[in-house]
Amino acid sequence: MSRAVQLDSFGGPEVLTVREIPVPEAGPGQVRVRVTAAGLNPMDWIMTADADTAARFGLSLPSGFGTDYAGVVDEVGAGVTGFAPGDRVFGGALSRAVAGFVVVDAAGEIAANEVHRTPDGVDDRTAATLAIAGRTATAALAVLDPGPGDTVLVGGAAGGVGVFAVQLARIAGARVIGTGSADSAGFLRELGAEPVGYGDGLTDRVRALAPGGVTAALDLHGTETVQTARELGVPDGRICTIAAQVDGVAAANGANAPAGALDELARLVAAGRLRVPIAASYPVEQIRSAAERQAGRHVHGKIVIDL
Known part of the structure; x- marks a missing residue:
């Protein structure tokens, strides 16, 4: 079993709950990532605030929460090349990133369902802020x-x-x-x-x-x-x-970002040319407090959840 933030009804931070769920399996062409950090964005709570908005993003209940993640490859599915267990990675997993594990397509070409290598010199908290x-x-x-x-x-x-x-x-x-x-x-x-x-x-x-x-x-x-x-x-x-x-x-x-945008951002961070201020980090148990702070819209920098 694995911990994940889920919601059984759409609404504000008060509907976010940490619960135990089965660990997902990597299918053909997919990798499973053990998440160490998940970055929050305004779109996380905007798209789960009500049923009509959620439907436009293809979300249904029960839903997960958060999209940006960073962690370590834990399992690779059939046909996957270029990734192996133990690789440090980051990317996007639409409305399911605040979880112990995420499964994403190894091709890494679709926004919010992608995986990229984390360069040396980029810590997981920073990598978890890059995608959205x-x-x-x-x-x-x-x-x-x-x-x-x-x-x-x-x-x-x-x-x-x-x-x-x-x-x-x-x-x-x-x-x-x-x-x-x-x-x-x-x-x-x-x-x-x-x-x-x-x-x-x-x-x-x-x-x-x-x-x-x-x-x-x-x-x-x-x-x-x-x-x-x-x-x-x-x-x-x-x-x-x-x-x-x-x-x-x-x-x-x-x-619609240019091809290779996330890999280039990560390279800029690794080279010390791009800095991502982390305003605060919260343990997953404090997800409601973190989401409330994010929704306040007065954060200077990024908020990250540690898993």
Whole structure:
């Protein structure tokens, strides 16, 4: 038997329960991973909050929880090459990652059902934060294609996706201005962004910071950054959202991240070029407290569950 977080009804953190379940078996083309850490994302609780949303993700009851995982290959199914028991790995397992074991396809090409080797120099907690947020940030930046000479406005820059988006844009050579609350300013500076407070007057504050203009914008929260970017003359083709639909503006989906995105992120972490701040880690028994903190939307960095 193995421990796993499950829910028998859709709802908030109060429906999350740790229970004993049978250990899953790896079928043909699959690997079983003994999970050591699972990273939380806003989508984890958004897609399990109600039955209609869950159905759009193909979830039914009883459901698991969490998608990002890291651990060690425990069993390989028939026909699997490239992985062996004992290999350190990470990836995504849609709404079932907070568990002692997950079974995923060894091909590693489908978002939220994938496995990748964890490079030396990347610890399991960090590896367990990469799949959802890293894919989403990479997909969004593929739309914007930032480079030297660009000034990129990132709205909601201190959140889980923002951690990656800010640093990846900086690695690409762009200047980054990141919106956030007053208490996130220091955190944003550490990531390499120039902080600016969100809310009324944002356009004027950004214009003061960047009198030469903003050339691209990424809205990670709603539509405020989209509106500001338009007021600053940024063309719709260089604006992207992840949490809202705006006519004329691309909406990024982590499933559409460029091939090899997660392996490249892991290499950047191993090389010390990309840092993933871990805001807090919780034992699996405290899953409700961890999910409540994640749902509060004021976390600077990532929250990880230890298994």
